[in-house]
Amino acid sequence: MLKVQEIREIIKLIDQSSIHEFTYETNGTTVSLKKADGTSSVKQQEEAVPVVQQTVPITKESVDTEEKIQTKESEQEQSKTETQVDYDVEIVSPMVGTLYTAPSPESDVYVKKGSKVESSTVVCIVEAMKLFNEIEAEVTGEIVEVLAEDGELVEYGQPLFRVKKK
Incomplete structure (x- = not known):
């Protein structure tokens, strides 16, 4: 429109x-x-x-x-x-699938708002066709916003986290 x-x-x-x-x-x-x-x-x-x-x-x-x-x-x-929260980078979903914020239902989440991340830090898992794909931050900084919830269906390119670079 x-x-x-x-x-x-x-x-x-x-x-x-x-x-x-x-x-x-x-x-x-x-x-x-x-x-x-x-x-x-x-x-x-x-x-x-x-x-x-x-x-x-x-x-x-x-x-x-x-x-x-x-x-x-x-x-x-x-x-x-x-x-709006100030951020430098969005971590996006590399595929369509189901987002999991923790390695198992009983475990703590990988990251939350305020968590410090390195480029190799796993921030979540996206399950696609029974394969569990660990998603890494690929940037060093601090998580300033979590945009997706555990168990949510995510699309390719959908922003999942916002990161303020250090």
């Missing part, structure tokens, strides 16, 4: 041009714009979803409203990034 900023930019470009009708498709989303009597009609549609149609008059007030929305969104994104 297109972001509000992207739709706003498209509206401005269409308004400034002699184009009266415009259709754009990306990732299963279609946006259609038509000029009529000084307004732009924005229709955004996703596959297998009912058509959403909205008429947006291109006026000074709508541009001001969009800027206020964008300011609020950027403030929210900024507050999210301030609360």
